[in-house]
Amino acid sequence: MSPQQQQCPMADERVVLNPAFKADAPGQYARLRALGPIHRAEYHRGLTGWVVVGHDLAREALTHPALLKDSGPAAEQLAAAGFILNQPGVGLVDHMLDADPPKHTRLRRLVAGAFTPRRTAQLAPRIERIAHDLLDALPPAGETDLVEAFNGPLPVTVIAELLGIPQEHREDFRNWSAHALQVASPEHRSSLVGLRGLLRDLLLAKRRAPEDDLLSALVMAHDQENGRLSEAEVVGTAMLLIIAGHETTVNLLGNATLALLQNPDQLRLLRARPELLPGAVEEFLRHDTSVERSTNRYAAEDFELGGVTIARGSVVTIALGSAGHGASEARGENPLVLDVTRPNARHLAFGHGIHYCLGAPLARLEVSIALGALLSRVPELELAVPVDSLAWIPSGMMRGLLSLPVRYRTA
Ligand code: HEM
Numbered sequence: 212m213s214p215q216q217q218q219c220p221m222a223d224e225r226v227v228l229n230p231a232f233k234a235d236a237p238g239q240y241a242r243l244r245a246l247g248p249i250h251r252a253e254y255h256r257g258l259t260g261w262v263v264v265g266h267d268l269a270r271e272a273l274t275h276p277a278l279l280k281d282s283g284p285a286a287e288q289l290a291a292a293g294f295i296l297n298q299p300g301v302g303l304v305d306h307m308l309d310a311d312p313p314k315h316t317r318l319r320r321l322v323a324g325a326f327t328p329r330r331t332a333q334l335a336p337r338i339e340r341i342a343h344d345l346l347d348a349l350p351p352a353g354e355t356d357l358v359e360a361f362n363g364p365l366p367v368t369v370i371a372e373l374l375g376i377p378q379e380h381r382e383d384f385r386n387w388s389a390h391a392l393q394v395a396s397p398e399h400r401s402s403l404v405g406l407r408g409l410l411r412d413l414l415l416a417k418r419r420a421p422e423d424d425l426l427s428a429l430v431m432a433h434d435q436e437n438g439r440l441s442e443a444e445v446v447g448t449a450m451l452l453i454i455a456g457h458e459t460t461v462n463l464l465g466n467a468t469l470a471l472l473q474n475p476d477q478l479r480l481l482r483a484r485p486e487l488l489p490g491a492v493e494e495f496l497r498h499d500t501s502v503e504r505s506t507n508r509y510a511a512e513d514f515e516l517g518g519v520t521i522a523r524g525s526v527v528t529i530a531l532g533s534a535g536h537g538a539s540e541a542r543g544e545n546p547l548v549l550d551v552t553r554p555n556a557r558h559l560a561f562g563h564g565i566h567y568c569l570g571a572p573l574a575r576l577e578v579s580i581a582l583g584a585l586l587s588r589v590p591e592l593e594l595a596v597p598v599d600s601l602a603w604i605p606s607g608m609m610r611g612l613l614s615l616p617v618r619y620r621t622a
Pocket residue numbers: 307308309319451452455456457459460463500501502505506507531559560561562563565566567568569570571573574
């Protein structure tokens with residue numbers, strides 16, 4: 212037995228990633244990290260595999276040459292569990308987060324130019340406007356659900372404007388993309404189908420009358436590059452950008468606001484010193500990130516990871532929030548403490564390696580602007596319900612609140 216196996220008594224026990232686990236994910240992951248960096252896992256619908264929870268092993272797994280997006284070796288297990296994310300015509304397929312090189316490189320390169328830090332920074336004034344318009348629409352004082360009134364509409368408006376999704380479809384896009392990530396939700400399948408159908412129609416419309424937006428650019432790449440971008444890849448890329456581009460940000464905003472409401476000293480500090488916001492966003496990503504676990508990787512061959520043997524075809528995911536907490540523990544810090552002045556909030560919240568989040572600069576900007584606007588315009592803000600009555604969305608990958616009822620008074 213290798214030294215790592217001795218440190219990992221859970222290696223033969225199965226971590227069941229169910230709602231009970233979800234309700235206390237940070238605590239559960241802390242317990243797992245204390246036992247070892249990798250554990251057997253049972254995912255939704257009985258799908259089994261491994262989950263990596265330690266920081267160093269997470270970095271290793273995210274760049275391991277034997278862990279790929281090609282689900283071929285796991286096809287039987289996936290089909291038996293009834294997974295539809297990989298079903299052509301229904302699911303979220305043919306996009307960069309589902310691809311290995313060289314396809315990944317080609318698909319990522321096509322849209323990467325729209326998400327560089329420089330292009331993203333140009334969006335700041337528009338994001339400020341959207342945030343202030345949403346706050347203007349609130350009655351001066353009362354109770355509201357922040358997810359519904361602010362955290363949800365802000366990122367959806369930003370990504371919808373970037374892509375060129377008309378106003379009248381935004382409510383549908385918001386609902387469908389929220390459910391598309393909740394594999395346990397009864398609306399999961401119909402949401403994917405709805406999203407795909409509407410996108411197809413929109414892409415046809417953009418082909419007839421191109422505009423200065425990302426959907427038109429994708430259609431043009433398809434038409435001009437002679438099949439270099441297939442129809443399915445155009446739709447897949449657009450779906451990925453919609454889903455990855457806002458649900459993640461909605462949930463980080465909610466987790467960050469909740470953390471501030473639970474830590475009034477940190478809330479006061481950030482109100483008094485808004486220049487701390489960019490660093491605070493890193494701390495929110497470390498403290499309670501929204502992408503709790505990575506997407507699936509599949510073992511292309513038998514190999515060793517953290518002292519255990521991963522068999523070909525195994526599903527492996529990386530617990531990104533847990534990895535960030537592990538890095539804090541390695542520095543002798545308590546990962547559950549929120550410190551918006553933390554100088555080195557190391558985390559893996561945007562992943563690592565070739566699938567590193569394309570929208571990281573946009574996410575950072577949106578969260579920083581949104582929280583800045585909220586704190587400056589809403590001087591009185593408190594939870595309107597007991598914290599333990601808050602419900603987490605039923606998604607294995609995502610961590611975010613279904614609603615965040617607050618009592619508030621605007622300035
Ligand atoms: C707080 C907000 C966000 C978080 C925490 C986040 C997190 C992540 C993570 C962890 C991954 C890698 C997943 C994996 O390796 O399995 C990823 C990939 C990706 N994200 Fe984000 N994301 C956020 C916002 C955004 C935004 C605003 C966009 C804008 C379009 C975006 C677009 C993407 C894309 C396209 C990928 C796939 C990259 C690739 O496969 O090469 N994300 N994101």
